[in-house]
Amino acid sequence: MNADASGGKTLMNGNEKLEKARERIIESIAQNIHLYGLTPSAGRQYGTMFFHNEPLTLDDMTEELGMSKTSMSTSVRALSDLKLVERAWKRGVRKDLYQVKDDWYQSFLDLFSIKWRRSVSFHSAAIRRSLAELEELVIDPAIDDGLREEVTIDIEKLLYLRDYYEWLDRLVDAFEDHDIFNLVPIKKPEKDTPNK
Amino acid sequence: MNADASGGKTLMNGNEKLEKARERIIESIAQNIHLYGLTPSAGRQYGTMFFHNEPLTLDDMTEELGMSKTSMSTSVRALSDLKLVERAWKRGVRKDLYQVKDDWYQSFLDLFSIKWRRSVSFHSAAIRRSLAELEELVIDPAIDDGLREEVTIDIEKLLYLRDYYEWLDRLVDAFEDHDIFNLVPIKKPEKDTPNK
DNA sequence: AAGTTCGTACAGTTTTTTCTGTACAAACCA
DNA sequence: TGGTTTGTACAGAAAAAACTGTACGAACTT
DSSP: OOOOOSOOSOSSOHHHHHHHHHHHHHHHHHHHGGGGTOOHHHHHHHHHHHHOSSOBOHHHHHHHHTOOHHHHHHHHHHHHHTTSEEEEOOTTOOSOEEEEOSOHHHHHHHHHHHHHHHHHHHHHHHHHHHHHHHHHHHTOTTSOHHHHHHHHHHHHHHHHHHHHHHHHHHHHHHHHTTTHHHHSOOSSOSSOOSOO | OOOOOSOOSOSOOHHHHHHHHHHHHHHHHHHHGGGGTOOHHHHHHHHHHHHOSSOBOHHHHHHHHTOOHHHHHHHHHHHHHTTSEEEEOOTTOOSOEEEEOSOHHHHHHHHHHHHHHHHHHHHHHHHHHHHHHHHHHHTOTTSOHHHHHHHHHHHHHHHHHHHHHHHHHHHHHHHHTTTHHHHSOOSSOSSOOTTO
16 A cells, blocks of 8 residues: 655655645636635536546546536536636547637736626616616606705716726726736747756 | 596606615625625515615614514624624714725625635635645655646646636735725725716 | 437425524613 | 513425436438
C-alpha cells in the first residue's frame, strides 16, 4: 500500500499527490460556482472536465462523479447555457462529447453578459410600464393632492432606476465588446515568456 | 367598492393604480435578486423598503409582508451584509430602523466587490497550494515520465488560472476605485437637467 | 425493418433551504 | 429591582431544489 521506493518524506505516491492537488482546485470551483448560479455538483463536473485533457461523454462523467446520467445531462446543459462548456467532436465517437471552454476571460464576460442582460431587460420592461401608468395617473385631475405627491415621488424613483439600468446596459456592452480590457488589461496574453 | 367618481375608463382608483405600479417593480426585483444571491422574499422586502419614504422597523416589515419577525430579522441582515440596506436613526424610536441605500451604482459596485473578492482569494489560495505541490512533484526523480508530463500540463493550467484570478482581482479594484465610471460613465449625475 | 445505443422528459424520492414559533439575552423603563 | 420591549438563536415544520430510475423518442446499425 504505502510502499514508497523513493527516500521522500511523504507517504503519498506521485499519482496521489497529483490527484490531491487537482481535487483541491475542483473543490474550490465547486464552492464558488454559486456565483454562476450553479450547484456545487455542476462545479465538480466542470472541474473534472477541466483537468481531463480529452473531451468527456456523459457516461464518462457518470463514472468519474458517481452520479446518475440524468444529472450529468441536466447539469452539462446548465454549463453549456452559460457557455462554460462546449461540445466537441472526435471521429468515430457517436456519443456527445463535452469539454470546458479554455478561455476563462471570455467565459467570465459571457457569464456577466448572459446574467445581467436578462436582468436589465426584465427590469426595464417593468419600469417602462409602471412609469407610463404613473405619468398618466399624476395628471389625472380626479386624484387628491396627497396621492399626487406620492405618485410624483415614485416617478422620480423610477426615473432614477431607468437611468441606472441604462448604465448597467452600457456596462454589459463594455464587457461584450471587450472594452473592459482597455481598462483592465490581461497581462500575459496566453503563453508565458521565459525570463520575465 | 368600485365607485369611481371620475369619468375614467378604468375601474381602479388612484391608490390601487399606484399600488399596482409599485407591485410590478417589487416583483421584478424579487425575481432578479438571485443575482445577488438572495431569495425572492428578501427581494420583496427590499422593494417594499424602496418605496417607503420612511425607514422601517422589523415590525413594520412583518406587517407589510405578512411574514414572521424572525424572517425579517435574518433577511434584513443578509441585505445589510451586501450593503443594500443600512440602519437609520430617528429620535424617540427605540426599535432598529432600516432603509435602502439610495445609491444603486454604489450598491452594484459593493455587490461585485464583496462577491468576487471573496471568490478570488479563495481560489488563489487553493491555486497557490496546489501549484507548490505540483512544482515539487515535477522535479521528483522518483516519478515516471508519463506522470511527469501530466503534472507539467497541470502546472500550465494552474499558471493560467493564477493569471486569470490576478486579472479578476484587478477588475474588482477597478470597480472599487470607481475607475469603471471612466469607461462607462453615468449619464445624468443625480438631478435631471430640464431641457437637455 | 428490427435491434441498439444515446440523451432527456418526467415522476417520485432525498436532500437542502426557507420559514415559523418558542425561548431567551440585552436594553430600556419605572 | 422587577417588568417591558426588542432582536435573534435554535429546533422543528414547510417549501423548494437536487438527484435518481424509468420510460421513451431519435439516431444509428445491420
